[in-house]
Amino acid sequence: MKKLLLLVFILAAIVFASTVFAEEKGSYVSYKKCGGCHISQRDSWLDTSHAKAMDSLKPKAKTNEKKKAKLDPNKDYTNDKDCIGCHTTGYGEKGGYKADMPEKKAKFLQGVSCEMCHGAGSLFRKKHKEAGANFKKTKEATPRKELADAGQVFDYEEACAGCHLNYKGSPWKGAKEPYTPFTPSVDAKYKFDFEKAVKETGKGKAKAIHEHFKLRDVFKGEPMPKIRAEIQKTAKEPKAGEEKEEE
Numbered sequence: 544m545k546k547l548l549l550l551v552f553i554l555a556a557i558v559f560a561s562t563v564f565a566e567e568k569g570s571y572v573s574y575k576k577c578g579g580c581h582i583s584q585r586d587s588w589l590d591t592s593h594a595k596a597m598d599s600l601k602p603k604a605k606t607n608e609k610k611k612a613k614l615d616p617n618k619d620y621t622n623d624k625d626c627i628g629c630h631t632t633g634y635g636e637k638g639g640y641k642a643d644m645p646e647k648k649a650k651f652l653q654g655v656s657c658e659m660c661h662g663a664g665s666l667f668r669k670k671h672k673e674a675g676a677n678f679k680k681t682k683e684a685t686p687r688k689e690l691a692d693a694g695q696v697f698d699y700e701e702a703c704a705g706c707h708l709n710y711k712g713s714p715w716k717g718a719k720e721p722y723t724p725f726t727p728s729v730d731a732k733y734k735f736d737f738e739k740a741v742k743e744t745g746k747g748k749a750k751a752i753h754e755h756f757k758l759r760d761v762f763k764g765e766p767m768p769k770i771r772a773e774i775q776k777t778a779k780e781p782k783a784g785e786e787k788e789e790e
């Protein structure tokens with residue numbers, strides 16, 4: 544009897560722990576939410592190949608590239624679960640992209656959007672709102688650690704690796720199927736260069752990341768993105784009219 548009670552207790556503890564952890568991770572909210580406040584980043588991101596990643600899965604798109612990677616250029620891959628995990632946002636996760644969702648919702652989750660690099664946002668976006676309002680009133684910054692605890696990602700290199708270095712024989716330890724078909728052995732241009740990709744935004748260069756805009760330091764302390772200080776030196780002024788959350 545005692546053993547049974549212990550077992551029930553352990554099971555209850557596991558269920559409790561898993562709901563707590565699920566809560567900490569947060570769910571996907573789509574770029575519509577983030578973009579309501581971060582208008583400058585959103586508008587710039589809309590111009591990147593990440594925003595248009597779903598188009599590449601359509602038949603007849605990128606024909607030569609597909610042939611080179613031994614894919615069928617006439618096939619429609621937009622519903623293929625071996626592809627959409629890396630060409631949409633939050634596929635298979637809470638709040639994320641689903642192949643059968645209505646177009647009205649789907650369009651804000653297609654492509655590699657904010658949350659694939661910054662983390663699923665249901666919990667941390669609320670902190671952005673509160674901290675922003677508090678900063679306006681008191682000029683006091685909020686510890687960045689609260690964002691990390693709410694699931695915001697600051698190790699961008701690891702986030703990029705989940706897609707760009709996910710193939711057999713990759714230098715990245717976490718690789719698992721489905722793999723990306725576009726690897727350095729298909730063409731040397733697919734070799735992943737984190738620093739270059741993050742810094743070279745704007746016209747005329749390979750655009751992958753949105754342009755960077757000045758932060759007012761509403762958040763302070765660790766975990767600070769390694770590349771932040773350097774990027775902020777040349778960041779632009781954001782457009783006026785920020786901080787209206789889209790509902």
Ligand code: HEC
Nearest residue numbers: 576577580657661664668671672675758759760761762788
């Ligand atoms: C209600 C408005 C609002 C929403 C919605 C919002 N943010 Fe923010 N966010 C802010 C404010 C305010 C800051 C602080 C900006 C500053 O320091 O100048 C911020 C800061 C950030 C930062 C920098 C944090 C740091 O390290 O200092 C990132 C990255 C970011 N937001 C991404 C996102 C993403 C991704 C989403 C969607 C999941 C999102 N935000 C949703 C208002 C918002």
Ligand code: HEC
Nearest residue numbers: 592596599629630655659699702703706740741749750751
């Ligand atoms: C969810 C998967 C995913 C993540 C995470 C991701 N990418 Fe990508 N990336 C893609 C896909 C898919 C494309 C190809 C888009 C297309 O053309 O269809 C791409 C394209 C690119 C390109 C080529 C751009 C061009 O126009 O030639 C660069 C550079 C790049 N990503 C850098 C990064 C960096 C840096 C990070 C992390 C900060 C990152 N990516 C995170 C999936 C991802």
Ligand code: HEC
Nearest residue numbers: 599605608620625626629706707709721722723724725733
């Ligand atoms: C593990 C993540 C991942 C999976 C799975 C994946 N892709 Fe991608 N895909 C990427 C990344 C990353 C890039 C960007 C490569 C670059 O430009 O460096 C990309 C780029 C592409 C491109 C553009 C190549 C170019 O040169 O412009 C096409 C087309 C594409 N993928 C089709 C597919 C198809 C079709 C599938 C399924 C059979 C698929 N992808 C599965 C990550 C993935």
Ligand code: HEC
Nearest residue numbers: 574577581584585588655656657660699741755756768771
């Ligand atoms: C492919 C990865 C990727 C995507 C997609 C992405 N970001 Fe970023 N973002 C970054 C990187 C890398 C930085 C630079 C490091 C830093 O300062 O945090 C950054 C920085 C930021 C910052 C800090 C200020 C700045 O402009 O540098 C904000 C705010 C932000 N992103 C919001 C967004 C929003 C909103 C979206 C969606 C509309 C988005 N990001 C999409 C990778 C991404």
